[in-house]
Amino acid sequence: MTADILSQLPLFATDQQLAVAIVGKDRASMWVKAVIPQLERKGFPRIDPLHDGRPVPLVRRFYEGYFGITAGFNVAAPDGKEDWSVWNRRRRVKNAGDA
Template sequence: MTRRKIRTLDELPLFATDREIAEAVVGPERAKQYLLSIKLLEKLPGFPPHDPAHGGRYVPAVKAFYDVRSGLSPATLTRPAGQENPAGWNAPRAPRSKMRPA
C-alpha cells in the first residue's frame, strides 16, 4: 500500500475543498474529525466561508486564520459585507468636501 504525499496549504489550489483543507491542516488520518468540526469553525471570526462560485474555501484566508489563531500574525479587523466605513464599525463618516474639482 502506497501512502499519499501529504499536501500543505501552500500546495493547494487557491480555492480548495474542505477535504483538501482538512488533510493539509491535520493530515489524512484525522481529516474526518476535522470535517465534522467545519460548522464550528465557520462560526469563528476570520474562518473563510465556502465560495460556491469556486467550489471551495479561499486557501490564503484559511492560512491567515490559523496564523492569527496561533499568534503568528497580528489580528486584523475585516469589514463585514456592505460595511463602507473602515475606520470603525460605529465611527461617523468624515464630512465630504463641498468643493468640486475644476
C-alpha cells in the first residue's frame, strides 16, 4: 500500500472514494455526511456535474492549503542582516528611563 492513496483514485472521484482515501473505510460515511458540507464552505472542490465526481487534483490542492503546505518555508525566511546595535540602543534608553 502506498502512502499517497489519493494518487490511486481516478481524476474525478466520488465522495465515498475520497472519504475512504482521506479518513479510511470505518469513518467514511460520517465524513461524507458531516464533514464535506463544512469543507465546501471553506472552498472544498464541488462535484463536477459533467464528470459526476470531485476533481482529485483540486482536492489535493485544497488540503495542501488547509494544512498550510502551500505556504512553504519562505514565511520564516530571514528578511536581512540583523542590526544588533539598534536593539542595544533601545534597551539602554529604556533602562535609563527606569533609573
